[in-house]
Amino acid sequence: MSKYQxxxxxxxxxxxxxxxxxxxxxxxGEQWQVTAFTSADACRRYMKQGYKIDLLAAQPELIxxxxxxxPSIPIVALVLKLGESNSENELHQYQPLPLLQQxxxxxxxxxxxxxxxxxxxxxxxAGVRVISVYSAAGGxxxxxxxxxxxxAASTHRCRTFYLxxxxxxxxxxxxxxxxxxxxxxxAGVQGEGLSEFLYGLKSQPDQAxxxxxxxxxxxxxxQADYLAACTNxxxxxxxxxxxxxxxxxxxVRSGQYDLIVIDLESGLEELHAxxxxxxxxxxxxxxxxxxxxxxxxxxxxYGVQKWGNRFNRISSxxxxxxxxxxxxxIHTSGEMHGLAFAQVQLPEISQWRGTSSAALxxxxxxxxxxxxxxxQLSPEGGED
Numbered sequence: 243m244s245k246y247q248x249x250x251x252x253x254x255x256x257x258x259x260x261x262x263x264x265x266x267x268x269x270x271g272e273q274w275q276v277t278a279f280t281s282a283d284a285c286r287r288y289m290k291q292g293y294k295i296d297l298l299a300a301q302p303e304l305i306x307x308x309x310x311x312x313p314s315i316p317i318v319a320l321v322l323k324l325g326e327s328n329s330e331n332e333l334h335q336y337q338p339l340p341l342l343q344q345x346x347x348x349x350x351x352x353x354x355x356x357x358x359x360x361x362x363x364x365x366x367x368a369g370v371r372v373i374s375v376y377s378a379a380g381g382x383x384x385x386x387x388x389x390x391x392x393x394a395a396s397t398h399r400c401r402t403f404y405l406x407x408x409x410x411x412x413x414x415x416x417x418x419x420x421x422x423x424x425x426x427x428x429a430g431v432q433g434e435g436l437s438e439f440l441y442g443l444k445s446q447p448d449q450a451x452x453x454x455x456x457x458x459x460x461x462x463x464x465q466a467d468y469l470a471a472c473t474n475x476x477x478x479x480x481x482x483x484x485x486x487x488x489x490x491x492x493x494v495r496s497g498q499y500d501l502i503v504i505d506l507e508s509g510l511e512e513l514h515a516x517x518x519x520x521x522x523x524x525x526x527x528x529x530x531x532x533x534x535x536x537x538x539x540x541x542x543x544y545g546v547q548k549w550g551n552r553f554n555r556i557s558s559x560x561x562x563x564x565x566x567x568x569x570x571x572i573h574t575s576g577e578m579h580g581l582a583f584a585q586v587q588l589p590e591i592s593q594w595r596g597t598s599s600a601a602l603x604x605x606x607x608x609x610x611x612x613x614x615x616x617x618q619l620s621p622e623g624g625e626d
Contacts, residue, residue, distance in 0.1 A: 245272075248346065249288070251279040251300035251308075252320060252335065264339045270347065272399050282307035297350045301335070302327035318349055351455040351498065370494045373619065374504040374517055377527040378541035379534040383565040384527045385412050387588065388505040389464060389602060390609060391525075394616040396465035400500040403458075403493050404468040407486060407517070408507040409478055411471035416602045417461055435470025436489075437477040443488050450492045463602055467499075483516035490520055510541050515549060518556045523619060525584070529566045563615070566590040586615040 248265070252258060258278040265276050277293075279285040282304045289295065289311070299318040300308075305327070319329035322336070331349050333342060375388040385408070392404040406413045434457050442453045458467045472478040493502055504517060518524050528538050545553040562581050565588040589607050594600040603609055 245275040246296040246350065247294050248274050248276050249279065249285060249295045249298045249300075250276060250320075251282065251285045251298070251304045253280055253301065253304075255280055257335075261339060261342075265343060268340075268343065270343055273401060274347075279304075286311055297346060299333070299346060302329070305329060316350055318346060351496075370499055370502065371523075372490065372502045372504060372521045374506055374521040374524045375527065376506045376508075376514070376518075376524055377534075377538075378508055378510065379528070379531075379537040380508050382527045382529055382534055383588065384508075385416065385505055386594070386600070386608075387525065387527055387563065387565070387612065388503050389413060389416055390612040391616055392466040392501075392503045393464050393603060393609070394613040395501045395503070397613070398616065398620070401498060402466040402501045402503060403499045404464065404466050404503050404505065405489065405493065406468070406471065406505040407478075407481070407489075407513075408505060409475075410507070411478075413468075413505065414471065416600060417464070417468075435473060437472045437474045439469060439489065439492075440472075440477055440481070440485060443485075443492065451496050454492055454496055455498070466503075481513065483513040486513050487516055487520055490517075508537075510544055510548075515545075515552070515556060518559060521559060523561055524556075524559045526560050526562045527565050528562060529564060561619070563588060584615055585618055586611055588612070588615075 250258060250261060258280065262276040262278055265271055265274055277288065277295075279288065279300075285298075285300070285304070286308055295315050297316050297318065298305075298312070299320055302319050302321060305312075305317060305319060316331070317329055318331045318333055319327035320335035321327050321332050322334070324332050324334070326332075333345050333349075335342075373391065375384050375391065377384045385406075388406075389404065392402045395402045404413070438457070439450075439453065443450045446453075454469075458469060460467050490502060490504070493499060504521065506514060506517060526538070528534050542557070545557070549556070560582060561584050563584045563586075588611050589605075591600075591605045591608050593604070
């Protein structure tokens with residue numbers, strides 16, 4: 243995965259060293275690479291040589307020296323006092339580095355990514371992968387797999403968005419199960435989410451990307467972004483296939499992600515077929531329970547009856563993932579009874595059984611299995 247390029251031009255070498263070291267060692271170091279300059283001339287030569295810059299942060303006097311030669315990239319003035327530059331974007335140079343880093347990323351997201359995409363953003367959007375996680379039966383561990391898959395992708399340096407399209411969104415039982423120091427939920431705080439996203443997508447489609455970038459949530463443990471569930475359940479009940487594809491399209495067009503993990507509910511409707519078609523791969527979760535197997539077979543028959551050749555084409559993307567496998571079971575691969583199976587089976591985690599608030603990433607065994615699954619799904623095998 244290519245990184246965003248942050249150019250920083252300030253005269254103080256020690257400041258540059260501290261900032262570059264901090265970003266490199268932080269989680270954002272997986273997404274950003276810092277190139278430092280102590281003079282305008284050095285920065286100009288760098289740009290003339292054709293090197294890419296996604297965001298330039300510089301002291302006002304250095305910006306003035308380069309203003310006639312700067313390409314059309316977002317610029318942030320690093321000032322001692324707000325208002326002392328002519329730049330649209332200003333930040334205090336001497337503020338806590340975590341806060342400075344966060345503000346730089348926010349400015350880049352707000353100014354560099356627009357609905358009318360540049361050529362580079364179009365190229366980035368074309369490479370976004372979509373993996374859907376599905377089961378014909380409830381309670382098979384689909385959401386657990388989707389969330390752990392998002393985490394596995396993020397740890398392999400994929401910028402990941404987790405999109406839950408269940409009618410009854412149960413992801414908060416995982417994301418909201420952690421408590422911060424003052425007793426509140428770290429990730430369970432509701433806010434503007436899918437309901438408002440859908441409304442904005444229909445009323446102001448040209449602002450949808452900006453809305454997403456301003457309202458997306460970041461889960462620090464998952465290391466992925468997501469949106470809060472629908473505040474008005476009627477919005478999810480009436481969600482159409484065009485709405486679902488519109489949501490995915492905005493996430494793709496934002497240019498911020500390499501992978502979208504879609505958590506689908508059980509059932510098989512036009513929305514499912516449309517999302518399956520939009521996906522690169524569909525992970526179909528099942529286990530050895532007779533009711534789950536029966537529903538799985540019925541769903542396959544129904545798909546063929548309803549959509550015919552269209553469903554046959556879609557089914558080539560299905561990869562069946564067996565969950566709740568005993569440790570002694572031999573991992574299967576290839577096809578079984580005409581169905582494509584993943585080479586990795588997901589283990590039964592006894593401490594999760596019967597609980598309504600399992601802790602995210604609490605099982606090293608399960609995490610390792612999903613990480614292996616992700617590497618096998620990835621075209622390049624993932625990046626360790």
